[in-house]
Amino acid sequence: MDEQTRKALRGLPSVEELVSHPGAQKLLEEYPRALVVQALRETLQMVRKSLLTATEPGRSADAPGVGDLAPEGFLSQAALVLEAWSRPGLRSVANLSGVIIHTNLGRSALSARALDRVAQVARGYSNLEYDLEAGTRGHRETHVETLLTRVTGAEAAFAVNNNAGAVLLILMALAAGREVLVSRGQLVEIGGSFRLPDIMRASGARLVEVGTTNRTRIGDYEAAIGAESALVLRVHTSNYRILGFTEEVDLAALVELARGRNLLVADDLGSGALADSAIFRGEPTVGSSLSAGADVVCFSGDKLLGGPQAGVLVGRAEVIDRLRKHPVARALRLDKMTLAALEATLEAYQDSERVGREVPTLLFLSRTAEETATLAMDLQAAIERRCGDGFILEVEESSARAGGGSMPLLELPSHAVRIRLPESSTTSVPSLDTELRRAPLPVVARVAQDSLHLDVIALDGTDLEAVAESVAWAMARAVGRGLTASDSGR
Numbered sequence: 200m201d202e203q204t205r206k207a208l209r210g211l212p213s214v215e216e217l218v219s220h221p222g223a224q225k226l227l228e229e230y231p232r233a234l235v236v237q238a239l240r241e242t243l244q245m246v247r248k249s250l251l252t253a254t255e256p257g258r259s260a261d262a263p264g265v266g267d268l269a270p271e272g273f274l275s276q277a278a279l280v281l282e283a284w285s286r287p288g289l290r291s292v293a294n295l296s297g298v299i300i301h302t303n304l305g306r307s308a309l310s311a312r313a314l315d316r317v318a319q320v321a322r323g324y325s326n327l328e329y330d331l332e333a334g335t336r337g338h339r340e341t342h343v344e345t346l347l348t349r350v351t352g353a354e355a356a357f358a359v360n361n362n363a364g365a366v367l368l369i370l371m372a373l374a375a376g377r378e379v380l381v382s383r384g385q386l387v388e389i390g391g392s393f394r395l396p397d398i399m400r401a402s403g404a405r406l407v408e409v410g411t412t413n414r415t416r417i418g419d420y421e422a423a424i425g426a427e428s429a430l431v432l433r434v435h436t437s438n439y440r441i442l443g444f445t446e447e448v449d450l451a452a453l454v455e456l457a458r459g460r461n462l463l464v465a466d467d468l469g470s471g472a473l474a475d476s477a478i479f480r481g482e483p484t485v486g487s488s489l490s491a492g493a494d495v496v497c498f499s500g501d502k503l504l505g506g507p508q509a510g511v512l513v514g515r516a517e518v519i520d521r522l523r524k525h526p527v528a529r530a531l532r533l534d535k536m537t538l539a540a541l542e543a544t545l546e547a548y549q550d551s552e553r554v555g556r557e558v559p560t561l562l563f564l565s566r567t568a569e570e571t572a573t574l575a576m577d578l579q580a581a582i583e584r585r586c587g588d589g590f591i592l593e594v595e596e597s598s599a600r601a602g603g604g605s606m607p608l609l610e611l612p613s614h615a616v617r618i619r620l621p622e623s624s625t626t627s628v629p630s631l632d633t634e635l636r637r638a639p640l641p642v643v644a645r646v647a648q649d650s651l652h653l654d655v656i657a658l659d660g661t662d663l664e665a666v667a668e669s670v671a672w673a674m675a676r677a678v679g680r681g682l683t684a685s686d687s688g689r
């Protein structure tokens with residue numbers, strides 16, 4: 200440590216000095232004193248650390264010099280810390296990425312009916328586990344079970360925390376310590392954290408790989424069945440397709456084979472299209488898996504269903520009963536807010552006319568190119584009303600995706616507002632993108648080559664003005680700051 204650093208460290212003010220500085224008054228009016236003290240302590244810590252590293256070779260260029268160590272400097276730094284602390288960690292963002300069911304952005308937006316029901320149930324007490332007729336203890340699952348059997352036609356139903364949990368429960372309850380047959384073409388990894396072989400291991404069931412990656416025939420299954428076999432699991436290859444010289448056994452044939460050998464058949468549909476609607480463009484439906492004879496079918500609540508995070512299980516009463524009674528079911532149970540949202544989402548499916556308009560995910564999936572063109576033009580106009588000088592805005596055709604591991608090859612015709620920079624610009628597309636993510640309503644856009652694309656397929660019309668506001672805010676910041684050293688270093 201050199202003499203200059205030693206001097207600077209000695210010269211640092213104390214927390215007490217800073218709190219009683221007149222400049223701290225504003226912070227103390229806005230935040231509790233204890234929080235201000237904590238923020239100042241953190242700020243001093245940061246400065247101390249950067250002073251120490253500043254003496255090392257390769258020191259960071261922006262470490263404050265001794266001249267920066269005035270109380271005002273600490274106080275404004277502490278103000279930034281306090282501001283960051285008071286922002287919620289989990290908050291709304293606008294999804295203009297062109298991916299409708301975006302797992303990183305929370306997958307599905309809930310319908311107004313679902314939001315309403317969540318608020319009603321969460322603001323006070325509810326009959327979560329209380330039978331109002333009998334005045335005795337009830338079961339939380341009953342609320343969605345009848346509705347699920349009605350809309351799917353299944354004998355029985357049960358819902359857990361997510362579809363990964365549903366698969367785990369199936370394996371533990373129906374095949375622990377025994378063998379489960381899965382085609383090699385279906386050993387999926389979804390979103391980097393759901394890997395079928397890993398779940399299988401965790402469940403205590405033994406995976407028996409059947410056939411090859413691209414071709415699996417009924418004879419492969421037949422040959423793989425042994426005395427230890429308990430279950431045949433079909434997994435929907437949600438987020439990929441094996442193309443070309445391929446073969447998979449259809450579910451009805453698997454069911455026939457399994458029946459003759461006393462095995463059960465489970466079908467993990469992943470997305471789970473509940474209605475046989477053109478919106479789903481040929482995704483396998485829950486109904487078709489049930490009529491093919493699967494003993495149990497599972498799917499996510501927040502993918503194509505358009506509801507909250509959940510894992511839905513439907514199938515034969517005797518099998519569902521075994522799942523419900525397994526001890527792990529208790530560890531995977533749904534909370535009351537999710538149950539409320541799930542029930543309200545399922546209610547919409549009772550009316551096939553209305554569901555496409557009521558559930559946002561379905562609404563976005565069914566948007567036509569004309570509708571997205573209009574929306575994109577409205578967004579462009581709203582941005583230009585606020586700003587736009589120094590940027591080139593135009594509406595262009597875009598190709599969107601369903602996301603959420605559904606329909607991976609399908610391109611949905613959509614439109615985007617494309618933002619480009621003139622040659623003379625003092626900013627860059629990556630800086631604009633960075634500022635957009637920092638905006639009051641953060642906007643997640645798509646950066647492609649020399650431009651930024653705001654795809655409107657998943658934009659709720661009521662958010663349009665707020666998005667335009669964020670874009671204008673980000674443009675002003677990007678231009679105001681220009682290309683500074685901190686940008687290139689980020």
Ligand SMILES: *Cc1c(COP(=O)(O)O)cnc(C)c1O
Nearest residue numbers: 361362363389437469470499604
């Ligand atoms: C998405 C998916 C899962 C995992 O579902 P979560 O609801 O994310 O837990 C499991 N299996 C398949 C085939 C999937 O597509």
